[in-house]
Amino acid sequence: MTEAFKTIHLPNANSAIALAGDREENLKTLAKTTGAVLVLRGQELMVSGTPKQVDRTNELVNALKPFWKDGKRISKVDIRTACQALDTGRQVEWQAMQEEVLARNRRGEEIRAKTFPQLQYIQAVRTHDLTFCIGPAGTGKTYLAAVLAVQALLSDQYERLILTRPAVEAGEKLGFLPGDLQQKIDPFLRPLYDALYEFIDTDKIPSLMERGVIEVAPLAYMRGRTLNNSFVIVDEAQNTTPAQMKMVLTRLGFRSRMVVTGDITQTDLPLNQQSGLAVAQKILQRVEGIAFCNLSKTDVVRNPLVERIVAAYENDAL
Template structure:
């Protein structure tokens, strides 16, 4: 039987790491229920998280993917923008959702969204929610406060996998980043939670894009 493009979209090849650090990240995802991944843009953090989410959902190893992120960079509450809360936050998580859509196929992705199997949850309404049998991705975690990330981590069920993605050098907060607090707790208490730290040497984007990322990162701009 000939394979169709539809079949290929549903059975994509496993992710192949492009760097040693990406390999460490994939190993951590395969063996740990919580993973913290740090580092600059262009290292594949978002791509791997989105691809992992799509694969687990497609293989029915989880019932839901939940994506969230704090709304600090805009400088305004989500209430300022028109539309539902989900519509307001959608542009901020587009890199993750677009990766999932490409991995799953547009039709399968849209069906999953309509069925509630892929849910974008504004971080400001996470309080009161609990999650079970799902993959939860917290993006831009450096912009959470310590009370916020405490609230987040204490609402995750044992049958969930959590990916905490951020870059502590890029926080927009005036107070101590909750992500920095979590890193300290994991290391000081020797918790069995892997922390994968990408550096500028791990950037996989090619050409002038990579040069710009490195230039801004090295100049702390």
């Protein structure tokens, strides 16, 4: 079989470091994906293999150029999505996805969609008053919703940002936790606070909360309210009962937007209790004006180990 060789010249050391990744993990992923042999020497990437393997590697490296040309970190998810773009003829969409920066966090890091399902999720939130996003841990369900919510709040599209989740025990009992009611429920709301701290200075959040511009509260606090001119995020929705889910969905008022996120495989409800998220997916799937987005383990953007953990649990359940 004919063997082909190609040398890809990178513009500087930062580009070479970004393309290679930590401990050359990106080069290993590229090699595993294409079957080619990759060797990086200085700013030159030498590729060998069959002509098809070499061409595929060259295409992938070029597709990843928006990252490495500026020395930006490349993840396994980026490589996988670049492959998908090449395989499905979505290179233009992939390029546009890299160019659209949703926001910058307080560390100056650019936040953008990392996968096509994430991009679909973002577009759904922007165009629907009610969006459901269902998927495993680490896929960016709550994080991306928080990004869009904070941006909308800061640009005066909405008067309030409301983040809520059910205070369902995951092994611990609320009554045994120390402190008053607020101190007892704060641990359940911590992930929502963490999302806020990514984009808003910590010293500004108490003032915004005192004025009611930002509200972080258990789901039970939503009963009897009408949420007008608000961006609402309902997190961990798999832990709602059907009645709770109906209650919070019917709180949606005028000029408001709601995003409901959850992972149906991680419910902490009693075994005989149906998940409100699962019931809503069944009942509302075809209701006009409501969007449903599904993320999977291939959309995990945390530590690569998280993806393998999710996959292992999925396989064990088969």
